[in-house]
Amino acid sequence: MLRLSALYRYPLKSGRSEALQHIGLDKLGLEGDRRWMLVDEASGRFLTQRAVAQMSQLSALWNAGGGLTLSAEGFPALDVPLPGADANLRGVTIWRDTLRVPDAGDAAASWVSDFIGKPTRLVHVPLERARTTAAGYGRDDDKVAFADGFPLLLIGQGSLEDLSRRIGRPMEMLRFRPNLVIEGSEPFAEDRWKRVRIGEVEFRVVKSCARCVLTTIDPRTGERSEDREPLTTLKTFREQDGDILFGQNLVNEGAGRLEVGMPLTILE
Known part of the structure; x- marks a missing residue:
């Protein structure tokens, strides 16, 4: 079977x-699968393990408040609240798609920038802003x-x-x-x-x-x-x-x- x-x-x-x-x-x-993404702060281009292998060691789990909890060895855990669907929109590029999605804010950006080692932003995609x-x-x-x-x-x-x-x-x-x-x-x-x-x-x-x-x-x-x-x-x-x-x-x-x-x- x-x-x-x-x-x-x-x-x-x-x-x-x-x-x-x-x-x-x-x-x-x-539900909740790949709704968050890291992007280069300057270009808005998406980041993955293809170029940043240490991302395999980055834990990002949904929390009770509907947001994301970031954690990694040597870094304090950070609870990131879910941004509003139209709040702090940032232009991002993933492959050939360009879209505007909510940015998770400066506290999250500071955390992921320290982890990645360069200026980085954390973004979220709500259903109404998803790609085809x-x-x-x-x-x-x-x-x-x-x-x-x-x-x-x-x-x-x-x-x-x-x-x-x-x-x-x-x-x-x-x-x-x-x-x-x-x-x-x-x-x-x-x-x-x-x-x-x-x-x-x-x-x-x-x-x-x-x-x-x-x-x-x-x-x-x-x-x-x-x-x-x-x-x-x-x-x-x-x-x-x-x-x-x-x-x-x-x-x-x-x-x-x-x-x-x-x-x-x-x-x-």
Whole structure:
């Protein structure tokens, strides 16, 4: 039987993961997933582990007040209140998208600037200011917060196990930053899925996920793999049109709730 074996949320884009047992879904995917982002203060361009590897050691968790709690080794924890949807708007750029979103304020900026080592701002995206998903995929009204292109990423546990066998050592699932991990499928079976249902929620499988250097960063230590694994091995059998593919991007059809252990049904 296919089932949902793990759920992960990333409140801050490129920050540490948060393992969950259950969570709701809204128009932007998992509630609270990648709704916050760090940007260069001068340019407004987004920051990720691709350029700032230490972000893997930055914890940013939702707090009871609806805001974010920042913490990292050697830094005092900071509670950041949720800014209003139209407050302190800042122009930011994420890939080819430019948008105006609420800035989290100077106290948060001071904290993240000290952590990153250069002037940095923390921003939040409310639903009404979200981006449209990557052109040519999905529907015109599909929305995404600060994820690279789509609200959700699914990976089969069998795919990771196959990759680890080929590399010759275990690879951590969190190198690939999935939201949904599926147990019980053959390696790369998810490549063939077009529509699935988990619990009562249906999902469209819209695009294979092209992987980058971020996967070579150990999520536990923030150190890069000297042998560039897993990209080195993935390139030998998962490269297509210049992209190295691993995992599937999804869009959820409406709201609902997910819980670890729920069955997955292939609809198409």
